[in-house]
Amino acid sequence: MADKGNAGLIAMVVFGNAVILLCGLALFAETIWAVTDPYYVYPVLGATGKDDVFAGGWIGIFCGFSFFLLGIYGIVAAIKGSRTMLMVYLVLMMIVYIFECASCITSFTHRDYMVNTNIIKAQMLTRFSDNSSSTSIEVTNFWKRIMLERKCCGVDGPQDWVNYASTFRTSHMESEAPWPFWCCARNDNFEILNVDGCRVGLSPYVFTEGCFQHIGHAIDSYTWGISWFGFAILMWTMLVMFVTMYHYFTM
Incomplete structure (x- = not known):
């Protein structure tokens, strides 16, 4: 046994x-x-x-x-x-x-x-378009890539760039570029479909979904x-x- x-x-x-x-x-x-x-x-x-x-x-x-x-x-x-x-x-x-x-x-x-959306949003607003450090450049390239590939804009949506102060806003007037043009819909040649439509926020021409998800x-x-x-x-x-x-x- x-x-x-x-x-x-x-x-x-x-x-x-x-x-x-x-x-x-x-x-x-x-x-x-x-x-x-x-x-x-x-x-x-x-x-x-x-x-x-x-x-x-x-x-x-x-x-x-x-x-x-x-x-x-x-x-x-x-x-x-x-x-x-x-x-x-x-x-x-x-x-x-x-x-x-x-x-x-x-x-x-x-x-x-x-x-946490607040942490990621604060980082995006602070570092996007800031070329003073390699870290900020990497973060900028990250946001350019994800907004273009995932067809999204900002953390919660394009209004992030309008409602909050950002480094991007210091170099781009809101009337000319309320959000980065990487938020704009593009054709197969990666050309912006409609610059004016994207600038005024028409949904077919600007990505309305946030990138946080x-x-x-x-x-x-x-x-x-x-x-x-x-x-x-x-x-x-x-x-x-x-x-x-x-x-x-x-x-």
């Missing part, structure tokens, strides 16, 4: 670690995708000094690969029945577990700070991959570690 019990525990440890190594590979790939910033929102996060969403991603890369290696090691340790190997496995897994907790917490808490979606996508998927792996890993510890003490 004891042998059957040990065999059952070994099977559980092997299965649990097989899931961990597969999840580790998935986490490794997903966090690499996040830190490469396919939505190109890093200029916005970097300009506020709250780019720890990506810091959490770099920690997640390390943890994902470590989970993969420790999953393999845990399977070998369980099959061999070595108490020394199991103890080393538990110690190393606890270290990686703590790092992954830091990754999840870091990314999620800083995501809450950035998903696109920025928020990008940050949420990174956070889900880094924090929530990482948190799910942590819950499973905790169960596997408990089973492994029970197996260790009953050997």
Whole structure:
């Protein structure tokens, strides 16, 4: 009966670690995708000094690969029945577990700070058209790109440029350019369809949707991959570690 019990525990440890190594590979790939910033929102996060969403991603890369290696090691340790190997496995897994907790917490808490229209709007109004620093130039290029590609204007809409003071307003009169012409609808050759129509705010010729939802979606996508998927792996890993510890003490 004891042998059957040990065999059952070994099977559980092997299965649990097989899931961990597969999840580790998935986490490794997903966090690499996040830190490469396919939505190109890093200029916005970097300009506020709250780019720890990506810091959490770099920690997640390390943890994902470590989970993969420790999953393999845990399977070998369980099959061999070595108490020394199991103890080393538990110690190393606890270290990686703590790092992954830091990754999840870091990314999620800083995501809450950035998903705030007032912070992003203040940054846009201050830095857009400001060529005095490389950071401001990056933020300006970001807004030009997202407004053109996503067919949006400002954070909440084109009225952001009219209702608030901005760096852009210091160099452009409201009668000539109430908002940047990157808010104007364009044809396939990227030529403005109707400059006067855009200037007076006619909806077919100016983008009336704000860009915040696109920025928020990008940050949420990174956070889900880094924090929530990482948190799910942590819950499973905790169960596997408990089973492994029970197996260790009953050997």
